[in-house]
Amino acid sequence: MNKHTDSFYANSIDNIVEYPQLQDNIECDVCVVGAGFSGLSSALHLAEKGFKVVVLESAKVGFGATGRNGGQIVNSYSRDVDVIESRYGEKQAKQLCDMIFEGGDIIRGLVDKYQINCDLKQGGLFTALNPKQFKSLEHHKKNWERYGNDQLSILDASEVESAVGTDAYVGGLLDMRGGHIHPLKLALGEAAAFVSLGGQIFEQSAVTSIEKGANPIARTATGSVKSKYLVLAGNAYLGGLAPNISNKAIPCGTQVVATEQLTEEQLKTILPSDYCVEDCNYLLDYFRLSADKRLLFGGGVVYGARDPQDIESLLRPKMESIFPQLKGIGIDYQWTGNFLLTYSRMPQFGSFADNVYYLQGYSGHGVTCTHLAGKLLAEALTGHAERFDAFAALRHPSFPGGRHFQIPFTAMGAAYYNLRDKLAI
Incomplete structure (x- = not known):
């Protein structure tokens, strides 16, 4: 059985909820692979919109980077305003930069709405070790203020x-x-909120193969989930399930x-x-x-x-x-x-086969951007894909x-x- 790593986070929580292993062949509207922040945000935002959602997790909720990271709510992406504005067209750059503070707002909104106890504290400090870095922070401040951070x-x-x-x-x-949070407590709180809305989570249920088609199927060793949409949210723990995205x-x-x-x-x-x-x-x-x-x-x-x-x-x-x-x-x-x-340090969102979506590649800025990703996915599946498509249109070259x-x-x-x-x- 895959258990949480021996971290401070896992050891500071009493009675972590155990979710069952998938033991049947079931159907739903959306099947999400991975119970990290990407998958949980997607599942919760979709459940709020009335979708019947099933989450399959190979180990435990929050097992990967979600339950092990530094717990810092850091705004923007791993590439910031300057790079985005120079690299992409004016319209797309504005779409991307207009969302750079939204992930943190989503976290605070979920904590408040579902009363999640995750040790939330406000205030994040970027520190300069030399005058060059300090000058860049002054420039950084002006850029973020242009997009509404006062x-x-x-x-x-x-x-x-x-x-x-x-x-x-x-x-x-x-x-x-x-600011900062206890990331595993946040993940477990989001999972509980999702289940309270009728969602299902199955742990120890690694997806061994997927079948594309009008109704894609995710198969595990002991069951399967047939759905209208499949969401791959395993990130660094997706393995070889979808080589066409993991090789990027x-x-x-x-x-x-x-x-x-x-x-x-x-x-x-x-x-x-x-x-x-x-x-x-x-x-x-x-x-x-x-x-x-x-x-x-x-x-x-x-x-x-x-x-x-x-x-x-x-x-x-x-x-x-x-x-x-x-x-x-x-x-x-x-x-x-x-x-x-x-390679671009920008997150990779997209789809293939029209009904198989993926969310991955946050490059160290996953706490906030994963939460934005789930919201954008829910928008896309309800006919409002403009913001999701701003990311999906990004080119992602392979590493040299x-x-x-x-x-x-x-x-x-x-x-x-x-x-x-x-x-x-």
Whole structure:
């Protein structure tokens, strides 16, 4: 049986709901493959519109990146306003940029509507390690303000130090439309909301094959689901189920550690603001406090999604360079999770065979964008596909190097940008 990874998130929840395994051949309007944020958002938005929806999950609700990520509500996509406006036509760029804050709003709306207890906190801080990065944050603020975010503030070095508890940064950008959550609690709350609307979830029900046609069929080892529409939302955990979309992206691993609970004395200088933080490096570090006052610190990317031998040894030096006052602190949990990286760094939404849809490739911005994806899919299936089509029309080239060399080539590129960050060029 596939169980949750041994993370702080999974171990901080008592009595995680168990959903049954599919043991029959059933029919519905929409079958969703994957019970991460993409699948849950899709299922919940569709159920709200009256669709009969079934979700098939190979392991547990929130098993993948959904239940393992840093828990940060970070607005926009992995490519932001400047790149989008320069790369795509004026109309499409405006459509895409008009949606950059919607994912976070959807999360807050669902939390409020369904009374989901997921430790929601407001405030996300982007931090600059050098003057070049600080200047880019000032430009970033102007771009986001053009698209309606009026909750942004530039902080100088002393203000960042007061908010974070470190002198490592030269300045920052505070986004009060950002924030952080316990991601697994959010996923489980969304699953419960979906079930309350008549939806069905089946765990330990990996889809082994799909049959296209007027009514596509998703088959598992012990049953099948026949539907009018099929939604593939497995992301980095989709496997070889649909090679025509999985070959357009590569799985990557990111690592997180959770410290022991901090003392009241430590909390005076460790994130007294209770904001979540991420720096501006290409291979960025990110951190925040949990509700029970642990520091959750993440960073690094493993291309190809191999699990590092010792996550603590990778992250402790980074954590202690930011917070020397935590030198030697105990690490209670360490884990890794996979996300799906696209070459364009833009998410991949689309369809084939007219009634088989896919949502994937958030490239590290999955918490918010997955929630937007589910809403757009529900719009598309009710005859309002304009916003979904703004994403579906994006071109998604494959990574250079082909099947055998795309991962080392991508790692070489990342090393180059990491060096630029270190040299501040």
